[in-house]
Amino acid sequence: MSALSNRYTELVGIEYPIVQEGLGPFTTAKIAAAVSQAGGLGTISMPGMPEDLSEGMRTLRSHIEQCAELTDKPFAVNLPVGVDHDGTVLPFTDTYIRGVLEARKSDAALEKQLTVLTTSAGFPGEYCGMIKDAGLIHQHKVGSTHQARKSEDAGVDVVIAAGFEMGGHAPASRMHTFVLVPNITESISVPVLLTGGARDGRGLAAALALGAEGVALGTRFIVSEENEDWHPHYLQAILDAAEGDDVAFTGVYGPCRGLRNEASRSLLESDVRGDVDEAEKIRSMQRAQSTGDTENGLVLAGQVAASIHEVIRISEFVPQMADEAAAVIEQLAGSLQKQLPGRVRA
Ligand SMILES: Cc1cc2nc3c(=O)[nH]c(=O)nc-3n(C[C@H](O)[C@H](O)[C@H](O)COP(=O)(O)O)c2cc1C
Structure with a gap:
C-alpha cells in the first residue's frame, strides 16, 4: 500500500497508479518489466502487423516471456483494435487477442502475471466478453466521453482517457486531457486513467484532481536508462x-x-x-x-517531449513520481488550511 493506493491500484495489484502504456510497433519488454518492478504497471506493446501473423504472434509471445523473466510483478499487453471501413475487425487484432489468451491459458505462471489487456484504437466489441471470460482485467483507451460510456456498457474494467497532446496514436476527437478527463470521470463509474502529457508527480496529482485514478505515460519512459528498444x-x-x-x-x-x-x-x-x-x-x-x-x-x-530534459532510471523514477504527487497534494491541502482561518476572520 502507498499513500496513493486507490481502486485502480487495488484492482490491478500494484503499488503506484503509474502505468507505462503501449508503445508499438516496438517491443518494450525491458521497459515494461522495469515499470512493473518499480511498483507501477508496465505494458508489452504490439510488434507491428507483419504479413505472417503467426510470426508476429511468436514475436509478441517472446516479448511477453522476456518481461515475465525480468519481473515477478503484474504487467499488461496493449493490442490496438484494427477495424476496416465497415467496422469489421481486422485479422491482426483477432490473431493477437486470441494468441495472448491462449498463451496465458497454456502457462500458469504467465496467467498470474499477465493480468491486464489494454485495447486501443477501434472498439473491442465482441472481444470484451472473451477478455473478461479469460479472467483478464480489460482496459480500453478512448478519446471521447461517448466512447468511454460505450466501453463501460460493454463491461470494460478501466477506461484510459486519451488527450490529443499524447504521443503516437491520438484521438480523432482531438480533445485535450484537461477537458476530456473530467468529462469522462463524471460520466462513468469504473476507474479512469489519464494518458497524454504526464511526466512527473505534478501531472499525477493533477490527474487525480480531475477525477482520474492514475496516469498512463508513453514518451517519458522512452527516455530512460532501461530503454533497449529505441536508438x-x-x-x-x-x-x-x-x-x-x-x-x-x-x-x-x-x-x-x-x-x-x-x-x-x-x-x-x-x-x-x-x-x-x-x-x-x-x-x-x-x-x-x-x-x-x-x-x-x-x-x-x-x-511532452518539449518538457523532457533528462534520461531517467525507471526504478527510481516511478516511486519518486508517486512521492512527488503525494507531496503536491499534501502541500496544497496544507496551504488551504492555513488560508481558511484568515478568510473567516476577514
Ligand atoms: C512511440 C510511441 C508509440 C505508441 N504506440 C502505441 C500503441 O501501439 N498503442 C497504443 O494504444 N498507444 C500507443 N502510443 C500511445 C501511448 O500508449 C500513450 O498513450 C501516450 O504515449 C501517452 O502520451 P505521452 O506520450 O504524452 O505520455 C504510442 C506512443 C508513443 C510515443
Missing part, C-alpha cells in the same frame, strides 16, 4: 525537442503525433496529394527507432 538518436531527438516541435499527421489508426522532421513533412504532403503509402508508415517508424535516422523516419512522441 540513442531517437532519445536525443526527444531531449532536443522544444515547444512546437511536434505535429499530428495521419497515422495507422487515425491521427498520430510525432516530431516535425523530413518524414512527417513528406507524409503530410502525401496526405494532401492522396498518395500515402500505408505500409511505409510503419517501416518509417521502425527506421527511426532502429537505425536512429530521426530525419527520414517518423519519430512518434507527445507534446
Whole structure:
C-alpha cells in the first residue's frame, strides 16, 4: 500500500497508479518489466502487423516471456483494435487477442502475471466478453466521453482517457486531457486513467484532481536508462525537442503525433496529394527507432517531449513520481488550511 493506493491500484495489484502504456510497433519488454518492478504497471506493446501473423504472434509471445523473466510483478499487453471501413475487425487484432489468451491459458505462471489487456484504437466489441471470460482485467483507451460510456456498457474494467497532446496514436476527437478527463470521470463509474502529457508527480496529482485514478505515460519512459528498444538518436531527438516541435499527421489508426522532421513533412504532403503509402508508415517508424535516422523516419512522441530534459532510471523514477504527487497534494491541502482561518476572520 502507498499513500496513493486507490481502486485502480487495488484492482490491478500494484503499488503506484503509474502505468507505462503501449508503445508499438516496438517491443518494450525491458521497459515494461522495469515499470512493473518499480511498483507501477508496465505494458508489452504490439510488434507491428507483419504479413505472417503467426510470426508476429511468436514475436509478441517472446516479448511477453522476456518481461515475465525480468519481473515477478503484474504487467499488461496493449493490442490496438484494427477495424476496416465497415467496422469489421481486422485479422491482426483477432490473431493477437486470441494468441495472448491462449498463451496465458497454456502457462500458469504467465496467467498470474499477465493480468491486464489494454485495447486501443477501434472498439473491442465482441472481444470484451472473451477478455473478461479469460479472467483478464480489460482496459480500453478512448478519446471521447461517448466512447468511454460505450466501453463501460460493454463491461470494460478501466477506461484510459486519451488527450490529443499524447504521443503516437491520438484521438480523432482531438480533445485535450484537461477537458476530456473530467468529462469522462463524471460520466462513468469504473476507474479512469489519464494518458497524454504526464511526466512527473505534478501531472499525477493533477490527474487525480480531475477525477482520474492514475496516469498512463508513453514518451517519458522512452527516455530512460532501461530503454533497449529505441536508438540513442531517437532519445536525443526527444531531449532536443522544444515547444512546437511536434505535429499530428495521419497515422495507422487515425491521427498520430510525432516530431516535425523530413518524414512527417513528406507524409503530410502525401496526405494532401492522396498518395500515402500505408505500409511505409510503419517501416518509417521502425527506421527511426532502429537505425536512429530521426530525419527520414517518423519519430512518434507527445507534446511532452518539449518538457523532457533528462534520461531517467525507471526504478527510481516511478516511486519518486508517486512521492512527488503525494507531496503536491499534501502541500496544497496544507496551504488551504492555513488560508481558511484568515478568510473567516476577514
Ligand atoms: C512511440 C510511441 C508509440 C505508441 N504506440 C502505441 C500503441 O501501439 N498503442 C497504443 O494504444 N498507444 C500507443 N502510443 C500511445 C501511448 O500508449 C500513450 O498513450 C501516450 O504515449 C501517452 O502520451 P505521452 O506520450 O504524452 O505520455 C504510442 C506512443 C508513443 C510515443
